Amino acid sequence: MSSEPLLSVTGVVKRFGGMRALDNVSLELSAGEILGLVGPNGSGKTTLINVISGLYHPDAGDVRFHGRAIQGLPPYRLARLGINRTFQVPKPMKDMSVRENVQVAATFGGGGRIEPDSVLERTGLSEFAEREAGTLNTSQQKELDLARALATGPELLLVDEIGAGLNPEELKEMAERLLELKEHGVALLVVEHLLDFLNRITQRVIVLSAGSQIFEGSLSDASEDDDVVQAFIGG
């Protein structure tokens, strides 16, 4: 196996008007690794995921996947290359059935390599396969969002606050599901406010504050870092 990281982000800057939503952010992620991305609201976590998944073009910096520069590629190309994401607020295709939602991703993003029914089974959605996606509850819609991403067969999965709104039992199941993906060699970048949930799946975290990277290390060390404490609590 090559030592080259699967994903490498170097010096990424993203501006909205005069505000720097991301200011010189860099990270590396290898296959089968989970990296947590934490920070207060507005610190740039989702912006970073939007940049990596192609929804935003970075104003500066470099995003590489398997060593290949990918910044500026549209999301559908990235999905076909093996990069996918979930949304903080799930965005199912509401009037289509659950199976059709997954089928779209399997057909176009996954090139037909993955059987939609197997993904539905893995995400516990088989019994809802024929239901319209808009009729699912929040946690089921989160599972569907994950299923849609998995149906493209991603090597890199960007997970945006998937724990929000889930009950403790659902959180436990979701953590197990993400760990299982890791075991299968998928690299995960996980944005999360629920630190207990994050602690279950990884120790390695990056902390963002006002668009800047203020900490990289273990989750337990982060809680004792002065900059991190100040960013979260203020001072």
Add this chain to the structure above:
Amino acid sequence: MRRGLWVESALVLVVVGLGFALSPFLYGNESLLFSMMAYVALAQGLNIAYGFTGYLPFGYVGFFGSGAYGTALAIMFLHAPPIAAVVGGGLLAVIFGIVLAPLLRLSGAYFAIANLAASQALYFVVANPHLSNITQGPYGIKLTSVFAPTESYATLWVIVLLATAVAIYLRVSRFGLALRAINQDAQSAEVAGVNVVRGRLVAWLLSALVAGLAGGAYGWHISVFYPHSVFTLRISIFAIVFVLFGGAGTVIGPIIGAVLLYGLYDVIGISTPEYFQLIYGLLIIALVLFLPNGLLSLVRKRVRYVL
């Protein structure tokens, strides 16, 4: 896809094909049948844009008019055989569609209004007296030398079947699945691997092609027309109402909508013309209030998949 869909698709094509092929032998008013067919094609073409990708082109008549004028110019200046000229009219509408493609960046009412403005701009260009040596300006087009009601009827018949076949393809194919996904949520479709820009563009140009071909056959059939006859907004509005009445996003909805409502339009127009606008207006209000998703929504509650 359900295997039965192939049977249903073939059945729709046979019913539409036989219906419009045989009706001139059963009903004497061929002009009414021709107009009804033109509206079936237009409704289906508009359905390709609106029903499958969610863009409501209020200026859809611009493609129809481009087709009529493209055909006329090909006959007058290139001396093209009428059928080849109709194809040329369809292609001119596609070119107009390419010119308007940047409008696809807009959505909802913004798109509808911008498209409406574009079609009216085209109307004023065509009707401009200074362009009389090309478009004949406001003085109108005369194609009486190639007047052939039966051949032009047959040409429009082929176009109606073509439009129906395109709608069937979009309803049952992989590409159609992508368009449905785009229509539901473009961002989710994109991260699911769907090329949203290409999907929208292809549907848009197919929609333009159908209207252009229909406009070409229409111009050939009536053989004398003025800018207002083929660019009037009434054509867009009728096509939109027919699609909404039948059920957007289905194959048979626009056909049912156009046949029933255009039929009714003529029945009222002939029997009680003084009440025409009142009855038609009430019908549209009732439709919006009670069946916002069209007639087929009544069936859809019982049958999950309607072609």
